[in-house]
Amino acid sequence: MPALSQAQQKAAGAALxxxxxxxxxxxxxxxxxxxxxxxxxxxxxxxxxTDTARRNLPEHKT
Structure with a gap:
């Protein structure tokens, strides 16, 4: 399951x-x-x- 936002990806990285x-x-x-x-x-x-480049993810999911 890929991250849907940069914030989600950062939180997962910190938890990891x-x-x-x-x-x-x-x-x-x-x-x-x-x-x-x-x-x-x-x-x-x-x-x-996540496979998607981080710059292509929104900061927060709407």
Whole structure:
């Protein structure tokens, strides 16, 4: 499932970093914290590494 916005992609990347132990969990808030809690590492990888170039994604989904 690809990210639908830059914000979603950034949140997934932050959650993925925490899931891998590269960032502290305490640095997460909002959507990234929720993603960290409910998604697997594989799901986060798919969401964070969307095929569409990031510049082609809207900042926020409307």
């Amino acid at each position: 970093a925490a899931k891998r132990g590269e960032a502290p969990t305490s640095s997460l808030k909002g959507a990234s914290l929720e993603m960290y809690k409910v998604m697997t590492e594989k799901e986060l990888e798919e969401l964070a590494s």
